[in-house]
Amino acid sequence: MAWVTPTLSALIDRARAAFRAELPGSDAWIWPNNIVPSAKALAGAVFELFGRLDWRMRQMFASTAEGAYIERHAYELGLARRPAAPASGTILITATTAYALDGTALFRSVAGQDYRAAAAASIAGPGTLEVAVVAVTDGLAANAVAGTPLSVVSGVTGSGTVEVAADGIIGGADLEDYEDLRDRVLFRKRNPPHGGAPADYVGWCKEVSGVTRVFVERLWSGPGTVRVFVLMDDLYANGIPPAGEVARTRDHLETVIPSSAGLTLAAPVENPVDVTISGLSPDSTAVREAIRAGLEEMLLERAIVSGSDSTHPSMPWLASPFTLSRSWVGQAVSDASDEARHVLVAPAADIPFAAGTLPVLGVLTFV
Numbered sequence: 432m433a434w435v436t437p438t439l440s441a442l443i444d445r446a447r448a449a450f451r452a453e454l455p456g457s458d459a460w461i462w463p464n465n466i467v468p469s470a471k472a473l474a475g476a477v478f479e480l481f482g483r484l485d486w487r488m489r490q491m492f493a494s495t496a497e498g499a500y501i502e503r504h505a506y507e508l509g510l511a512r513r514p515a516a517p518a519s520g521t522i523l524i525t526a527t528t529a530y531a532l533d534g535t536a537l538f539r540s541v542a543g544q545d546y547r548a549a550a551a552a553s554i555a556g557p558g559t560l561e562v563a564v565v566a567v568t569d570g571l572a573a574n575a576v577a578g579t580p581l582s583v584v585s586g587v588t589g590s591g592t593v594e595v596a597a598d599g600i601i602g603g604a605d606l607e608d609y610e611d612l613r614d615r616v617l618f619r620k621r622n623p624p625h626g627g628a629p630a631d632y633v634g635w636c637k638e639v640s641g642v643t644r645v646f647v648e649r650l651w652s653g654p655g656t657v658r659v660f661v662l663m664d665d666l667y668a669n670g671i672p673p674a675g676e677v678a679r680t681r682d683h684l685e686t687v688i689p690s691s692a693g694l695t696l697a698a699p700v701e702n703p704v705d706v707t708i709s710g711l712s713p714d715s716t717a718v719r720e721a722i723r724a725g726l727e728e729m730l731l732e733r734a735i736v737s738g739s740d741s742t743h744p745s746m747p748w749l750a751s752p753f754t755l756s757r758s759w760v761g762q763a764v765s766d767a768s769d770e771a772r773h774v775l776v777a778p779a780a781d782i783p784f785a786a787g788t789l790p791v792l793g794v795l796t797f798v
Contacts, residue, residue: 518603703793
């Protein structure tokens with residue numbers, strides 16, 4: 432039988448009953464007398480002790496441990512909380528005059544993120560100039576995609592436009608939260624290292640800040656080869672990371688994978704799924720947005736990167752042949768808040784996906 436911590440009221444009643452039994456002629460239920468407060472004081476102390484024991488019990492298990500204690504579970508497995516890190520990358524300056532910046536030059540995005548030049552640079556006249564920068568503060572908020580406009584704050588002479596270069600500004604990360612760390616600890620406990628098993632690649636990739644999902648395709652190009660797809664859902668549209676993020680992840684994998692592994696690391700190719708709905712009732716902006724959110728959530732939960740690997744229910748991270756069921760789309764629409772009825776026009780049938788592709792929501796049309 433499972434232990435249930437008594438409530439404070441139950442402990443007070445127990446203490447009163449004990450006084451009545453051990454002090455003949457007394458009654459801890461009759462007021463006023465000094466037994467009533469004594470019973471409450473004793474019950475309160477015991478209740479606090481029970482609470483402490485219950486809290487200590489929770490810290491024994493990775494599934495319920497809190498704060499520093501889940502970090503301790505991670506430490507015993509050789510894992511560590513992913514630290515915060517500043518974003519870095521390259522900016523592109525299109526100068527209309529001679530242009531120079533010193534080593535303290537500061538640039539700012541519309542979102543208020545500041546980036547400092549890594550070194551001084553200059554150009555004698557109109558032209559383009561690429562400059563390495565690093566975010567002033569740690570955090571994923573400083574990551575920026577190619578083309579993001581920047582303004583000059585200080586340390587620059589000359590005129591021109593500034594934007595984030597093609598590879599983006601990447602690598603910024605917040606301090607890993609405890610729930611993400613717990614997920615990694617539990618994954619490691621349930622999937623002990625096996626020298627390059629599919630689960631090992633999932634765990635290794637998730638040691639890189641920003642990586643949220645990983646799919647592994649074994650023997651994709653013959654014996655000894657493995658293809659790994661990484662997704663960063665919290666940072667990029669549809670989770671598809673740019674080349675720089677893939678390279679950053681590979682740099683980490685090179686330090687942990689078996690030397691004999693023929694590794695190919697890639698971002699999946701997004702494959703849009705267009706959805707057409709008619710007869711929506713009620714047809715309102717709120718219901719339409721709820722449907723869009725429901726479809727995106729369905730794809731996030733059900734869709735995988737399609738591949739040539741086999742399917743194993745115990746290994747949902749394998750990149751195996753994937754077909755999107757039309758029924759999942761209809762269910763997601765029906766589950767939207769306040770939706771009463773609809774007719775699903777497209778897709779008209781289940782959709783198979785080519786290897787290396789990931790289903791994402793395409794054009795959502797209401798007719």
